[in-house]
Amino acid sequence: MQPIPFDPQSFFKRFTWEHHGSTLGIVYHAHGIDWTELALPYAEHLVGDPASGIIASGPILTLLDQATSSAVWLKRGGFLPHATLDLRIDYLRAATPGRTVIGRGECYRLTKSVAFVRGTAHDGDPDDPLAHVAGTFMVTRMPAGVAA
Numbered sequence: 555m556q557p558i559p560f561d562p563q564s565f566f567k568r569f570t571w572e573h574h575g576s577t578l579g580i581v582y583h584a585h586g587i588d589w590t591e592l593a594l595p596y597a598e599h600l601v602g603d604p605a606s607g608i609i610a611s612g613p614i615l616t617l618l619d620q621a622t623s624s625a626v627w628l629k630r631g632g633f634l635p636h637a638t639l640d641l642r643i644d645y646l647r648a649a650t651p652g653r654t655v656i657g658r659g660e661c662y663r664l665t666k667s668v669a670f671v672r673g674t675a676h677d678g679d680p681d682d683p684l685a686h687v688a689g690t691f692m693v694t695r696m697p698a699g700v701a702a
Contacts, residue, residue: 556632557630557631557632557633557634558632558633558634559632559633560624560627560628560632560633562582562585562590562624562627562628563582563585565582565624565633566580566581566582566592567582574616575592575616575620578594578600578613578616578617579594579595579597579600580592580593580594580616580617580620581593581595583656585624585628586628587628587629588625588628588629588660588661588662589625589628589658589659589660589661590621590622590624590625590628590658590659591621591656591657591658591659592617592620592621592624592656592657592659593654593655593656593657594609594613594614594617594654594655594656594657595654596609596651596652596653596654596655600613601651606648606651607651607652608648608649608651609648609649609651609655611643611645613655614643614645614649614655614657614675614684614685615641615643615687617655617657617675618641618643618657618659618673618675618685618687619638619641619687620657620659621657621658621659621673622641622659622660622661622671622672622673622687622689622691623636623638623659623691624659625659625660625661625671625673626661626664626669626671626691626693628661629661629664629669630664630669630693634693634694635694636669636691636692636693636694637691637692638689638690638691638692639668639689639690639691639692640689640690641687641688641689642687642688642689643685643686643687644685644686644687645684645685646683646684646685646686647682647684648684649675649677649684650677650678653677653678654677654678655675655676655677655684656675656676656677656680657673657674657675658673658674658675658680659671659672659673659687660672660673664693666693667692667693668690668691668692668693669690669691669693670689670690671687671688671689671690671691672686672687672688672689673686673687673688674686674687675687
């Protein structure tokens with residue numbers, strides 16, 4: 555199977571149809587050769603507790619899931635199927651109401667069958683993260699030219 559070229563900026567811009575990420579408002583922010591940053595702008599429909607105005611944890615998990623998944627496509631050299639085996643998130647603190655949350659996912663190791671990922675979410679200061687994530691994705695065979 556040949557990979558479909560993958561550019562996170564174009565990918566997230568192109569998906570204007572209704573899917574989980576677009577419904578939440580997730581958009582592209584930045585990327586490198588094995589990492590992706592996505593943004594979750596603050597919105598009232600994301601608030602879990604109206605009294606506090608704090609974004610619920612679910613949208614932040616989705617943000618990090620999509621950022622780490624995109625990082626796997628970058629590391630694999632294109633859009634190829636993979637499935638989440640494990641994704642663990644540790645919430646460190648609540649997001650500040652009114653602020654955009656940035657989620658960064660990195661694929662730091664790739665084998666013939668597993669992609670290892672990690673990431674963080676913050677609302678303005680990467681040194682004061684909201685959450686950490688670590689996980690694995692099951693990958694299918696590697697495309698020609700990509701070392702595992």
